[in-house]
Amino acid sequence: MAFDIGLAVLVLGVAVWTLAARDTFAAVIGFVTYGLLLALVWVRLAAPDVALTEAAIGSGVTGGLLLGASSRLRRAEIQAASEKPGATLRIAAVVLCALVSAGLAAIVLLLPEPAPTLAPEAAANLAATGLGNPVTAVLMAYRAIDTLLETVVLLLALVGIWSLAPDGVWGGFPGRRHQADAEGVLTFVAQLLVPIGILVGIYIFWVGSVAPGGEFQGATILAAMWILAMMAGLVDAPPVSRRWLRLLLIAGPAVFFAIGLAGFAIAGAFLAYPVDYAKLLIVTIEIPVTLSIAATLALLVAGPPERAPK
Amino acid sequence: MSDATLYGLCGAVLVGLGLFGLIVNPLPLRKILAFNLIGGGVFLLFGVVARRGAAAGLGGDPIPHALIITGIVVAFAATALAIALLLRLFRETGRATLGSDG
Amino acid sequence: MNLAFNGLTVVAVSAGAFFFMAGTVGLLRFPDALSRLHTLTKADNLGLGLIVLGLLFQVEGPFAALKLIAVWLLTLLAGATVTQLIARTARPGTPPF
């Protein structure tokens, strides 16, 4: 229990520091630390899947994105510092936020004692999905429609980011051309880490059906490796107009829809799986979805096209 | 005072802190950062609800765990779009602020 | 026999903890991002190495020992990569990419 109190205080301390830091670069570093500490909290709350996701996406890729943005916006910060809001707004904000926190804290203490839960029902139906990991069963079977719509949400976010490209370079290369000298440490270390990272990503995706892990965490690690390869100058981001890239991006949702619609014929309902083929179908969906999400996350970080196509 | 309740209180304070950062800080990049803090707090509350619902041999209720994973991925997509908009605004106008009000 | 192992573990882990403490002090006191990164990588390599060394004595099978060493090696590799990337971003003046 003492460890939990220490961890909770540390998380709050880092959060306060992230808000109070004057320099955005320091705030982003604080945010990444906050994300990793939160991953520790998830382990303490017996949610390993969420801990993986929080570490990989919550603090990893988001942290990388914020880091890149803070360094690009460093020049704009000097003249913006003057726009501090008035004292009255700050006091009102403090009062409002204190009320919100106090209310939420009171509610946490008021939560009903025999906590209502769906765990028994989820565990009972686990056999029908042929999966070992109940979280993956919820994501891919019980609430498969949420996961399906979420892959489409990622795709729309990417279309939204691509729509910010200047008209002249549409169809061109996203982001800037990263340079790194060939003999440098970064290139060497990247060449060593990328294969290992891909191996770890595939393992985490594969183990997801029986143990903590899954497609989102595995896809994020694969995306991180692609981002690392791009930033180390090993490979350049593919131009946006490439047909294979767009096929790769929509492969996940397309297969998900196809098998979902096939469910009408073979299992009587949309996104339903026949009991004895359930795991096979789910894994058949998860492979393209993992590849699509990995590509989408990497291109979300790369940003809109900035260099004209050849 | 189980550890779930402790983290619940921690989540409640995180939501308040993030809300304060979102309202007060004029820089959009810091607002996005504060938004991610609130997201962390809300998901922490959801995790506490899951931990309290531990039953049938599971460490926690799997439904909220799956919803939190979906929520984290959606929150990342939102952060990526907001930052792309901000960077394009900065390239167009040389300013990284939202003009007069917040 | 395990008394000796326990003794070695305590010594190694506390040495590791000392290096982490040294790294944290460095993080707080050094002026700019680059020198801070330098101290952190030191704490990471040596501190974690010593802690892993200390834990090797407590582990029950060779497979778990290999897993611990793999964790250390992967942390080293990932740490070096991340340090390079952050250093490139944090270097004032020159455009990062």
Add this chain to the structure above:
Amino acid sequence: MPNSATAGGFLLVLAIVLPVCGVLLSLVLGGRHAERIALILMPAGLAIALAIAGAVWSTHNVLQYSVGNWSPPLGVAFRADGLSTAMMVTTAVLICGIGLFARGQFPSPQQSELRAPLVFWTLMPAVWGALNAVFIGGDLFNLYVALELLTFAAVPLVSLDGRAETLAAALRYLLFALFGSILYLLGAVLLYGAYGTLDIVLLSGHIQAEPIAWAAISLMTTGLLAKAALYPFHLWLPPAHAGAPAPASAILSGLVVKAPFFLVIRLWFDIMPRMPQPAAAQVLGILGAAAILVGSVVALRQVRLKLLIAYSTVAQIGYLFLMFPLAIKPEMGHPWNTTAWTGGVLQAISHAFAKAAMFMSAGLIAEALGHDRIAELSGIGRALPITVFAFALGGVSLMGLPPSGGFVAKAMLLTAAVAEGQWWWAVVVLVGGLLAGGYVFLVLARALADSNEPLTLFATVSRRRQAVVVAVALCAVLLGFVPLHPSEFLQIGRPGIAVGGIR
């Protein structure tokens, strides 16, 4: 578990799957195929919406479908009652109209692929699919994902032409939308913590009037009000809707803003029917009244036409929320409640058509004149008579003059207000109508005045696009012939409502 779906459940799935598959296809094929795919989707989606309406009307019962054969609370259910079917048909008809109108503005070239056309023709079906997902969703987290789908499809539409102020408007819109959806999610978390389910029907069974339920509902309502741009949260709407290209602002103001309003209805009328909350409903009414007054007054002082119409949207959203104090009563069966309920829904539908017509006609005027400054609109009435006529028809519905949907909606709100003794809402409705008349006539007077020097038109506007705008405006007028008593169709699915009426 046998799927408790009625026969038409398959249609509900198609209503979401078809548009989203269209998005995937147009992203891969790209180029001119995106426009062709969108044009194929329009009649197909309209047919599905009408088929769902037919199924709901014939069975006179809610169309329910459990996805994946997992019935709630474990799985997610789709439900289409009278209200969601009416909104789906409105969305289908309006998207077809806007799609035809947009063909002139976003022509996709034969061989190469341009940015704006591809993005528009990809995101329009995405908005459609997201709206359908919001209208038939039966699970609070599923509705959260549908709301995010809608936000990510709508925000890029605002900054489609890449100007600096539209980028700032899109960023502010996104920040408000994220603030809204995180509060909504927080409320959903508390409801799950207290009652162990996120399904709307199950929740309405479990929920009691206890502090945790009040906190969750107020958080979710605040979040949804931020997304629906009701007064004090309306700052982001005018620059975003005015900055977007004409078809995009028609979609944003006509349809996208209605989705969070629809969810507030789901919250207040479906989840908490038995909880006594007349006082809280008065707060919503007061915010609505404030939105009407602020929106209308600021609209009167606008210099640019598109900003005037955007502020008019802020005002008309206020009307939508007047429905809550009038239609919410502990004993829900009272006939006046169903009158106010029907009036509120009709206001949402007629405003969608009227506002879309006004934004599209403003787009045509801006295209023809090269600017949309109201002061220099004189002579446009002679140059583009059909467009100005369509703008006037939309204005008639906004003001609430017969025969228009706006009139029927406002009349029902008025009768319900007077019959229930809450006369102050009647005063607000009348003042709002006068102010709306003010800014519509302001524009029409300038447009119909004949200018002394000859008008130079930048671009000739095709007659076909003007005909589409008039057709959409006529839809708003045709709604005026809806009978003045609570419609039986909208009552399908309401818990235990006696369909009384004004005799």
